[in-house]
Amino acid sequence: MNELNVRAAAAGEYDEVRVLFAGAMMFDSSPTELGRRMFEPERTLVVTDGPDIVGTTQALTRDLSIPGAVVPAAHVTGVGVKATHRRRGIMAQLISRQLREVPEAIAVLWASESGIYGRFGYAAAAWGMSYEIDLHRVGPSNVKTRPGEISELPADGAIKELAPLLQALQERRPGVSGRSDLKWQQHLEDKPDERGGKTARQILVHRDESGTIDGYALWRGKMHWTATGPANEVHLEELVAITPAAYQALWQHVLTLDLAGTLEFGFAAVDEPLQQLVTTPTALNRRVTESLWVRVTDVPRALEQRRYAVAVDLVLDVTDDLIPANTGRFHLTTGETVRCEPTDAPADLSLSTTELGAIYLGGRQLAEFAATGRVIEHTPGALTQATAAFNWPVAPVSLEIF
Structure with a gap:
């Protein structure tokens, strides 16, 4: 049995990547010249078994509107594993490495199988x-x-x-x-x-x-x-x-x-x-x-680049099982400028990057997750304040499956 290797795709591997993804999704592949021109090999990860590509995922370079701003967001797509290589941890390798390497503070996707992506810290952030x-x-x-x-x-x-x-x-x-x-x-x-x-x-x-x-x-x-x-x-x-x-x-x-x-x-x-x-x-x-699922990959940068419905001054105790730099306490202050910095101060709220992803676009309420114990309030009133701040008056919407 050959060793499975994870690497960035080569510029000439668009057709093979496309065929593999199409096979995993069970539709006919039609590589196009336009698709080849749009292919980003440096942002495409593949798993190889000998000479063959048996798994792949892509992160497209696009921007996304968030509350109060338009920012770069890794648009994840093309996630697939060859049927002969299922149940060998290939997808976990691909997604974990991708999330650790993307330069953007958030990654987004449409989930063809929603049960998969919650394991990696993604959360549904917009309803369609x-x-x-x-x-x-x-x-x-x-x-x-x-x-x-x-x-x-x-x-x-x-x-x-x-x-x-x-x-x-x-x-x-x-x-x-x-x-x-x-x-x-x-x-x-x-x-x-x-x-x-x-x-x-x-x-x-x-x-x-x-x-x-x-x-x-x-x-x-x-x-x-x-x-x-x-x-x-x-x-x-x-x-x-x-x-x-x-x-x-x-x-x-x-x-x-x-x-x-x-x-x-x-x-x-x-x-x-x-x-x-x-x-x-x-x-x-x-x-x-x-519709759109969000994964926060850089907590301070992600929270600083969006805007808030009301001013807040809170310490968030965040956990992230995949990206160690996201685990810790962060002091979030908003107003004319937004700052989010590491701190040793006592926490007002505890939550994970999954909950941050869910509320990031302003379409879900933070209090929703307190009801199931996924958000814990340490300072009375902090939950109400944070829920109001992360909320947004206009619901998020995604116009296309990418």
Whole structure:
């Protein structure tokens, strides 16, 4: 039996890494030239058995909106182990080493198997809302749309119009991942053999009275008929609006398309204002699921780079079974500046990096974890103060599975 080795990938190993991950996830691999251009071998770890790659994980270089800031975040993806090499600790080796080596203060991922990542200090930090809207029941908007215009945008040249809107959303809502030009190109690829029977992607934009684009929606249609007539499917892929007028107009448009019976959308926020725009909210058929998972890799830096809803002055006793530098007491003070520094002072609260990851985007309450003993209050009132500080008025949302 060959010795298993962990190393960074080589520049020419994109195809092999892609094939291995596709096999682990049970989908057909289609390496592309764009994928090769985006490949970051120095941020890709592989496990080899002799000449063969049998395990891999990647950390993409992207930024993420957090409460009050947009910061670098390791976007973890491509985690897979060859079926012949399961149950040998390969995934644990890969994830542990990756978390110790990433230069960013936080790592984020979408968990295909949520039971795995909690073992490594990740925690679900954002909930996603998915819709299966009955367009025959949902009813027209109760809110009058303001003047503006909906039009279609050709895919060629769309990036320069859409990218600033995504950046503007990052300034407003945590959990949103930034996109490079290459990532935008990949995001807007529209290969006919990958449409699953749906139409080509439509890019809708809303222009305000001055002609400025202040919102967009990406959607596809699919023909469907029932015994009683047409009930076509609307598949909304993404909707970004930075003004109320754009939000109302774009939703009104996709909810009232002719011959349509259902609309599916999988990337809404839990505080999505959509229910204000319909007469029958129950027809939205909402389902809440875990979306973005967060792992704090550098406690002081992670806590200093976000902002807080109220001022705090607390000592946190933090434990981390994987990254020793994260274990200890940290003095967190907020105000015009945020400081988080090691200290020997008595702790106000005890918790682990898992709980810090869960509350990091402001979408979960710290008090939730005190109810199960995962957060311990040592100073009366500290839990209430910390819960209020880490909370954020806008729920985090992740717009894509990466």
